[in-house]
Amino acid sequence: MRVKSIAKLSGLILLCFSNQTFAQESRLDQYYSGQFKQLIHATALAIGEGETSFENFQLKALSEMQLGQSDQAVATLQQALEIYPGDARIKRMLASQYFESGAYVEALQLYSGLVETDSTDQSGWLKLAEIYSFRQLYPQAIHALEQVLVIDSLNLNSLMMLGDILNRHNNSGAVVYYRRAFRLYPSNQKAAYALSNWYIQSKDSWMAIPICDQILEKDSSNIRFRKLKAYALYKMGDPGPALKQFQIAVDDGDSTTFTFKFKGICHYLMVDFPGAIESLELAAQKDSTDAEVHFFLGASLATTTRKTEAMYHLNRSLQLMQPDPSIVSRIYSEQGNLKRLESEYETAYELYKKAWMADTTNALPVYFMASIRDNSLHESRAALVDYQKYLQILDNMPETNEPSNQVISIRAIVEDRINSLKEELFFLDQDR
Numbered sequence: 001m002r003v004k005s006i007a008k009l010s011g012l013i014l015l016c017f018s019n020q021t022f023a024q025e026s027r028l029d030q031y032y033s034g035q036f037k038q039l040i041h042a043t044a045l046a047i048g049e050g051e052t053s054f055e056n057f058q059l060k061a062l063s064e065m066q067l068g069q070s071d072q073a074v075a076t077l078q079q080a081l082e083i084y085p086g087d088a089r090i091k092r093m094l095a096s097q098y099f100e101s102g103a104y105v106e107a108l109q110l111y112s113g114l115v116e117t118d119s120t121d122q123s124g125w126l127k128l129a130e131i132y133s134f135r136q137l138y139p140q141a142i143h144a145l146e147q148v149l150v151i152d153s154l155n156l157n158s159l160m161m162l163g164d165i166l167n168r169h170n171n172s173g174a175v176v177y178y179r180r181a182f183r184l185y186p187s188n189q190k191a192a193y194a195l196s197n198w199y200i201q202s203k204d205s206w207m208a209i210p211i212c213d214q215i216l217e218k219d220s221s222n223i224r225f226r227k228l229k230a231y232a233l234y235k236m237g238d239p240g241p242a243l244k245q246f247q248i249a250v251d252d253g254d255s256t257t258f259t260f261k262f263k264g265i266c267h268y269l270m271v272d273f274p275g276a277i278e279s280l281e282l283a284a285q286k287d288s289t290d291a292e293v294h295f296f297l298g299a300s301l302a303t304t305t306r307k308t309e310a311m312y313h314l315n316r317s318l319q320l321m322q323p324d325p326s327i328v329s330r331i332y333s334e335q336g337n338l339k340r341l342e343s344e345y346e347t348a349y350e351l352y353k354k355a356w357m358a359d360t361t362n363a364l365p366v367y368f369m370a371s372i373r374d375n376s377l378h379e380s381r382a383a384l385v386d387y388q389k390y391l392q393i394l395d396n397m398p399e400t401n402e403p404s405n406q407v408i409s410i411r412a413i414v415e416d417r418i419n420s421l422k423e424e425l426f427f428l429d430q431d432r
Contacts, residue, residue: 027059036063052083054090061093070101088114095127104131115147122151129161138165156185163194174198182211189215189225196228205232223254234262239269257286261293268296276300284313291320329359336368345376363393367410374417384421387414 030039043060057080064073077094084090095110108131114124125147132141142165148158163177175198181191192215196208212229215222230245246263264279280297287293298313332355339348349372355365370386373379391414 027056031059031063034066036066039063040067047079052080054080054084054087057083057090058093061097065097065100070097073097074101074103088117092124095124099127099131104134107131119147120151122148122155125151126155126157129158133161133165138169141165154184156181156188156191159184160190160194163198167194167198172202175202186214187218189219189222193224193228196225196232200228200232200235203235205235208232221252223249223252226252227254227256227259230259231262234266239266242266243270257283257290257293260286261290264300265292265296268300273300273303277304289320291317294320325359326362329355329362329365331355332358333365333368336365340368340372340376343376345372348372349377360393361397363390363397364410366390366393367414370414374421380421380425384418384425387418387421390414391418 027039027042030036030042040060040063043056043063046056047060057076061073061076061080064070064076074094074097077090077097080090081087081094091110091114095107095114098104098107098110108128111124111128111131115121115128118124125144129141129144129148132138132144142162145158145162145165148155149162152158159177159181163174163181166172166174166177175195178191178195178198181188182195185191192211196211199205199207199211209229209232212225212232215225216229219225226245226249230242230249233239233242233245243263243266246259246266249259250263260279260283264276264283267273267275267279276296277300280293280300283290283293284297294313295317298310298317301307301310301313304310332351336348336351336355339345339351349369352365352368352372356362356369366386367390370383370390373386374383377383391411394411
């Protein structure tokens with residue numbers, strides 16, 4: 001009788017296990033067939049009934065991710081982690097979901113724990129590097145990437161990220177990683193582009209040409225490498241070959257400001273002014289703030305009867321190349337403030353003078369000039385001249401400019417000080 005009971009119990013256990021296995025296989029079929037909503041409902045029901053296996057949480061979270069339900073996926077994985085607090089698989093999935101949703105503080109904490117537990121966790125180090133880089137914590141990002149290369153010296157992502165970080169800081173060491181990436185993966189266009197671009201920016205444009213040719217040999221319609229080659233030729237001082245490459249890019253569908261700009265400049269350098277005008281007008285339509293476009297367009301138009309347009313574009317190029325006078329004035333004023341605090345009064349005076357000359361609509365620097373002569377250099381007569389100049393500037397300002405409370409207050413101080421200085425200078429003259 002006892003043997004029969006045990007056999008019956010074993011049969012029930014086997015049947016239960018078989019049912020769970022069948023259910024699990026069925027849910028996998030649902031996932032791979034894209035039945036995500038049905039699967040979320042089924043796994044939620046199973047978990048609610050106590051079937052808290054890792055697989056149920058995994059399939060539910062993955063289905064939620066597939067439907068873009070990021071918050072629900074995070075909640076599912078957090079629930080799973082409460083049940084399986086030491087499960088690295090759940091931690092990794094949750095960290096990845098935090099990362100994808102931009103919750104970098106939470107992702108950083110989990111990935112840091114994962115690499116602390118397993119220093120050979122290559123994907124964890126890579127994610128840490130991306131988070132540190134996004135937060136501009138570049139030394140930490142470099143350390144994480146170096147750990148990846150210790151594990152796998154051929155890791156392309158790590159090589160490229162190290163190159164990009166160093167390049168961002170104008171560190172010539174960037175080329176070491178770009179070269180290694182391109183040498184190991186010569187068909188990788190990202191590595192090829194980064195290295196070519198680095199050569200061009202480093203004024204070694206000729207070294208970018210064979211790299212571009214290698215990519216274009218396999219992918220002749222690649223506009224990005226076509227115009228990179230064109231730009232390299234332009235930087236080498238070969239406008240003719242550069243123009244040919246830019247034209248191919250345009251024929252292939254490129255319509256960017258960059259291409260029309262440098263195509264137009266190449267036309268200009270080849271003394272093809274009609275061609276230059278055609279391309280540069282298109283560039284100006286796309287970007288009206290490029291000083292170089294306006295200059296070369298104006299210079300090209302100057303060779304035609306369109307003199308008025310030529311003058312407009314040349315004047316526009318001058319306006320764009322000159323910084324805003326108010327900004328220049330502010331910079332000089334701040335420098336004057338610094339020198340005044342350092343008791344370098346004569347230097348401060350000259351800086352305030354430059355601030356005034358840069359923007360004659362702002363009278364405040366003249367007040368500071370007078371104040372320095374009055375209170376710091378004790379040059380009463382010169383101070384009186386500057387104070388009077390300050391009032392004259394205020395009086396000549398357009399009526400549309402309403403004086404601020406600060407200006408009214410300073411004016412009262414200046415007027416009072418002028419009267420005091422006149423009295424002081426009168427008595428000084430009487431004593432002579």
